Amino acid sequence: MPSTRGVYFAWAMQGLILLEGIYGLIILNPSIIFTAFIGFFLTCIPYLIERRVRVTLPWEVNFLIAFAVFLHVAGYSQHLYLFLYPYYDKFAHFISSITVAVLAFVSILLINRFSCTKLARWQIFFYIVIFTMAIGSFWEIYEYLMDTFFGSHLTKLLQHSLDDTMIDLITDLLGGIVVAAFGTWYIQKKTLDELTDQMVDESTPECEL
DSSP states (O other), rough: OOOOOHHHHHHHHHHHHHHHHHHHTTTTTTHHHHHHHHHHHEEEEEHHHHHHTTTTTOOHHHHHHHHHHHHHHHHHHHHHHTTTTTHHHHHHHHHHHHHHHHHHHHHHHHHHHHHOOOOOHHOOOOOOHHHHHHHHHHHHHHHHHHHHHGGSSSSSOOOOOOHHHHHHHHHHHHHHHHHHHHHHHHTTTOHHHHTTTBBBOOTTTTOOO
16 A cells, blocks of 8 residues: 555645646636646546556655646746746656656556566666657647647747757656666566555456466
C-alpha cells in the first residue's frame, strides 16, 4: 500500500489546483476555470484507473502528475509563463516530460506483468524515450493549433518561435533519457515482478505462457 503521508502530498497538490479553479470563479475568468477543472479531472484519472484494473500506482506517480498539472494551471492563471519567461516555461516543461517518462516506465512494468511481452533493458530504455518524445510532439502540435485558431483569445501565444518549440522537444528528450537511464539501472537491482508487486492486487490474473 502507498505511504499515507505521500498520498496526502498528492491530494494537497490536487487541492491547490482546485484553489486555482476557485480563484477563476472569483474573478470570473472562464479560461482559468476551464483550465483548472480540466486539470483537476486529469489528476483524478489514475485513481479511476486504479479502481477499474486493480492497480495501485505509487503515490510518487500521482504526485508528479498533480505537480505537473499544477505548474501548468498556476503558470496560466498567475501569468507565471509571462513574468518568468522562459525559465518557468522550461521548468514546467521538464517536469511534464519527467512525468510522462515515469508513466511510460510504469506502463512497461505493467505490460511485463500482464502480458507475455518481455522486453530487454535496452528495449525498455528506448520505449521510455520514444514514448516521451511522442507525447511531447503531440503537445507541440496542440500548441501550434491553439495558436493558429485561438491565438487572439489566449493570454499569450503558446509557441513563441521555432527555437521555443525545438527547446521544448529537446527538453522532452532529456526528460525521457533521464528516466530511461534511471529506470533501466533500477531494474538491475530488482526484477520487474518485484517492482510491480506493490502495485498489483494479488487476485489480478497475470500472463500465462
